[in-house]
Amino acid sequence: MKGIVWHGPERMSVEEVPEPAVVPGSVKVRPTATGICGSEVEGYLGKMGNRTPPLVMGHEFAGIVTEVGDGVDRDLIGRLVAVNPLYGDGTCRLCRAGYTNLCRDRHLVGIHSSGGFGEYTLAPAANVYPLPDGVEARTGALAEPLANGVHAARLGLANRAVENAVVIGAGTIGLMCLQAAVLDGIPKVHAVEPVAARREQALALGAGAVHESGAQAREALDETTEGLGADLVIDAVGAEATRRMAVEELLRPGGRVVYIGLHSDATTLGFHDIVRGQLDLQGSYAYTAEDYEQALEWLVDGKAGIGELPPVLPLEEGPDAFAELVRGPSARIKVFLAEPGK
Numbered sequence: 001m002k003g004i005v006w007h008g009p010e011r012m013s014v015e016e017v018p019e020p021a022v023v024p025g026s027v028k029v030r031p032t033a034t035g036i037c038g039s040e041v042e043g044y045l046g047k048m049g050n051r052t053p054p055l056v057m058g059h060e061f062a063g064i065v066t067e068v069g070d071g072v073d074r075d076l077i078g079r080l081v082a083v084n085p086l087y088g089d090g091t092c093r094l095c096r097a098g099y100t101n102l103c104r105d106r107h108l109v110g111i112h113s114s115g116g117f118g119e120y121t122l123a124p125a126a127n128v129y130p131l132p133d134g135v136e137a138r139t140g141a142l143a144e145p146l147a148n149g150v151h152a153a154r155l156g157l158a159n160r161a162v163e164n165a166v167v168i169g170a171g172t173i174g175l176m177c178l179q180a181a182v183l184d185g186i187p188k189v190h191a192v193e194p195v196a197a198r199r200e201q202a203l204a205l206g207a208g209a210v211h212e213s214g215a216q217a218r219e220a221l222d223e224t225t226e227g228l229g230a231d232l233v234i235d236a237v238g239a240e241a242t243r244r245m246a247v248e249e250l251l252r253p254g255g256r257v258v259y260i261g262l263h264s265d266a267t268t269l270g271f272h273d274i275v276r277g278q279l280d281l282q283g284s285y286a287y288t289a290e291d292y293e294q295a296l297e298w299l300v301d302g303k304a305g306i307g308e309l310p311p312v313l314p315l316e317e318g319p320d321a322f323a324e325l326v327r328g329p330s331a332r333i334k335v336f337l338a339e340p341g342k
C-alpha cells in the first residue's frame with residue numbers, strides 16, 4: 001500500500017509500505033480524511049523525541065472499516081468511523097482510573113504504529129466510533145484535536161468557577177480549547193493571536209474578544225476584573241514567550257494556567273510571582289476516552305468545528321504540505337490528506 005513515510009528531519013516521501021494485517025480485537029481502516037497535527041509538523045522537523053523514523057504519521061483521522069479481526073462485530077465493515085488513536089495497556093493503575101492518556105505503555109496510532117497517512121491503518125475495535133449518516137469524515141477527524149481542547153478546558157475548570165479565560169494561540173489546538181471552554185460554559189473567553197485571519201476565525205467560533213498581544217488582552221481584562229486578570233489561561237502555543245505571558249501578564253492571583261502547547265521544551269519562569277501569587281500551573285496531555293466522546297458528540301451535533309472544511313488532498317501532496325506548514329502559521333487551520341477512494 002501507499003504511505004507518506006517520514007525519514008527524519010524534513011525528509012518525507014510517498015512510497016510503498018507493508019499493509020497492516022488485522023489482529024484479534026482490531027479493525028483495519030482506510031482513512032478518508034487525516035488531518036496534519038501541529039505536533040507532527042514539529043515531529044517532521046525532528047523536534048519530538050517520541051517519533052522514530054521511518055514512520056507513517058497521522059493520528060487525526062476517520063475512514064472506512066475494510067476488515068475486522070476475530071471477536072469484532074462484522075457489521076462494522078463498510079462503516080465510516082472516527083478513530084480515537086490513543087489507548088493504554090488497560091491494566092495499570094492509571095488506566096483503571098480512566099487516565100489512559102497517562103499510561104506508561106500508552107499507544108498512539110501514527111506514533112507507535114503506522115497511522116492515518118497510509119492507505120490502511122489498524123485500530124482497536126473499542127476505539128472506533130461509527131459516524132451517523134451525513135456526517136463527513138473530515139468532521140470525524142476533528143474529534144481528536146477537539147478532544148485535546150476538551151481535556152485542557154476541563155482541567156482548567158476542575159474544582160473552581162471560571163468567569164473569564166484567555167486562550168493563547170488560535171491555531172487548531174487553540175481554536176479547539178476555545179470552543180471547549182465556551183461549550184463548557186465559561187462566560188467570556190478571550191483569544192490572543194497575532195495572525196489577523198486566525199483572530200477572525202476565533203471570533204467566528206465563539207471567542208468573546210480577540211487580541212493581537214498579551215498586553216492588549218491584559219488591558220481588556222483589567223476593565224472587567226477589577227484589574228486582577230484572568231481566572232484561567234490556556235497556553236495552546238507552548239513557546240517560552242507564551243508560557244511567560246500566561247503567568248506574568250494575564251493570570252490573576254490564585255489563577256490557573258493550563259499548558260497544552262509543546263512548541264519549546266526548556267522554559268525559564270520567575271517563580272517568586274508564582275509562589276506569591278499562589279498560581280496553579282497545570283499540564284494537559286492528550287485526552288481520555290470520555291473527552292474524545294464529548295468532542296465527537298459536539299462535532300456531530302454541529303456545535304463545534306473549524307468553519308468551512310478545506311478539501312482532502314491526495315497523499316502525494318503530503319510532503320509538500322508539511323514543508324509549507326514548517327514555514328509558519330497560515331490562515332489555513334487544517335490540512336487533510338487521504339488516498340482518493342478507488
Ligand SMILES: [Zn+2]
Pocket residue numbers: 088089090091092093094095096100103104105106
Ligand atoms: Zn495503563
